[in-house]
Amino acid sequence: MSAPRTRTGPPSRRGAFLFRTLGVVALGLLLLVASGAVSAAPGTRYGWPPQGNSWTNGVVLCEFPAQNPTVSVSALGQNGTGLSAVPDLIEELSPNASVVAVAPLTTANWTAGNASTADLLDVVFSTSAPIWLPTLSGPPLGAVNVSVSYRLSAALGSSLANRSEVDAVWTVSNWSWQGPTDQLALRASLWPTFPNNETLEAGPTSAPALISRAVSTGALREYLSLSGMANASSGGVAPFAVPVTAQMSVSPASASVSVRISSTAGAFRTLEYVVTLGLPVPSIVTSLPLSDYLLVGGAGIAVVLAVAFGSWRVRRRPSDLEFLEEEE
Numbered sequence: 001m002s003a004p005r006t007r008t009g010p011p012s013r014r015g016a017f018l019f020r021t022l023g024v025v026a027l028g029l030l031l032l033v034a035s036g037a038v039s040a041a042p043g044t045r046y047g048w049p050p051q052g053n054s055w056t057n058g059v060v061l062c063e064f065p066a067q068n069p070t071v072s073v074s075a076l077g078q079n080g081t082g083l084s085a086v087p088d089l090i091e092e093l094s095p096n097a098s099v100v101a102v103a104p105l106t107t108a109n110w111t112a113g114n115a116s117t118a119d120l121l122d123v124v125f126s127t128s129a130p131i132w133l134p135t136l137s138g139p140p141l142g143a144v145n146v147s148v149s150y151r152l153s154a155a156l157g158s159s160l161a162n163r164s165e166v167d168a169v170w171t172v173s174n175w176s177w178q179g180p181t182d183q184l185a186l187r188a189s190l191w192p193t194f195p196n197n198e199t200l201e202a203g204p205t206s207a208p209a210l211i212s213r214a215v216s217t218g219a220l221r222e223y224l225s226l227s228g229m230a231n232a233s234s235g236g237v238a239p240f241a242v243p244v245t246a247q248m249s250v251s252p253a254s255a256s257v258s259v260r261i262s263s264t265a266g267a268f269r270t271l272e273y274v275v276t277l278g279l280p281v282p283s284i285v286t287s288l289p290l291s292d293y294l295l296v297g298g299a300g301i302a303v304v305l306a307v308a309f310g311s312w313r314v315r316r317r318p319s320d321l322e323f324l325e326e327e328e
Contacts, residue, residue, distance in 0.1 A: 055121055057154045059163045060279060062123075068110045069125040069148040072193040073166050073222055073277040082193030083212045083222035083277060087148055087170065090129075091185040092178055093260065100178045102136070103129040103144050119155035124148070131176050142176020165278035170271075177265035185260040186273060190224060191253060198222075199252040208278070209248060210255055225276040230261055232268035244273065 054063040056076050063072040063082070074082035092101040108129040115122040126147040130140035149169040153162045170186055190210060192198035198212045198221055208223035226246050233239040245260045261271060 057152050057163055075279050080194050080197045081221050084193045085190045088187040088189050092182050093185055095181050099134045101131050101141055102134055103131045121152040121154050123150050144175045145173040147171045165276050168275045170273045173270040180265050182265050185258050187258045190255045195253055200255050202250045220280045223278050227274045230273040232271050234269045
């Protein structure tokens with residue numbers, strides 16, 4: 001007579017089941033961190049200049065301490081951190097790199113505007129700045145239209161990496177050229193928002209160009225990346241890319257960046273150049289509030305447990321029963 005008898009699976013099956021379960025649990029732990037970070041949904045917004053002085057997408061905090069394009073970028077959950085930047089001036093350079101004319105930007109009269117959409121935080125500072133001799137003496141040589149736009153993704157579906165960077169977009173139009181073979185250079189200054197807490201250093205040869213580290217631990221807090229090309233346009237001509245050359249001087253307390261545009265006078269009417277102020281993703285993850293981890297990470301763990309339990313139930317299905325012949 002034959003009788004059904006159950007037995008546990010062989011060691012190889014049990015080992016595979018255990019390995020699978022541990023793998024699912026490990027995946028759940030990754031969900032706890034990664035999806036917890038993504039759960040920092042945009043929506044926490046502050047006032048816009050000049051009514052307010054800061055805004056955030058739930059990951060990055062941008063603060064505008066003055067009524068000009070000065071900005072401080074930091075992780076929303078990390079107090080006492082930040083990298084500050086401001087456009088300094090625009091220079092016209094002769095072929096031998098001597099300064100022919102300048103347009104100071106820190107003393108210009110700026111107007112702030114809100115160009116945001118549902119998926120993009122965008123504050124724009126605009127001005128018409130006079131152009132002077134390098135000595136800043138005599139009558140103005142002309143004027144230039146300048147805007148600096150700070151853009152930050154606020155889309156719920158965008159990745160954490162996309163929401164951790166602020167694009168600073170320079171737009172320069174209608175420069176009054178002084179020489180037919182001259183070129184433009186854009187200059188900006190940067191410094192740690194809290195000098196006692198962070199220190200600057202040049203980045204690696206690839207990218208980013210500048211990094212800011214915590215004084216106490218050496219941890220990377222913020223960085224600056226430079227584009228290798230600018231976009232130019234002229235009346236009746238399709239936009240085209242223009243190579244740039246960047247020079248930078250860095251000390252622990254400050255940095256100066258100069259980006260020289262390769263095109264000469266008359267080659268373009270409008271120029272657009274983008275620099276990026278960003279936060280390293282690990283720094284963002286560690287700064288998120290506990291509620292974000294519990295909300296999304298808890299859901300991830302629930303999925304893990306459901307999958308693990310389902311896998312166990314499959315292992316116990318009737319097809320695993322074996323029928324053994326017994327002698328009467």
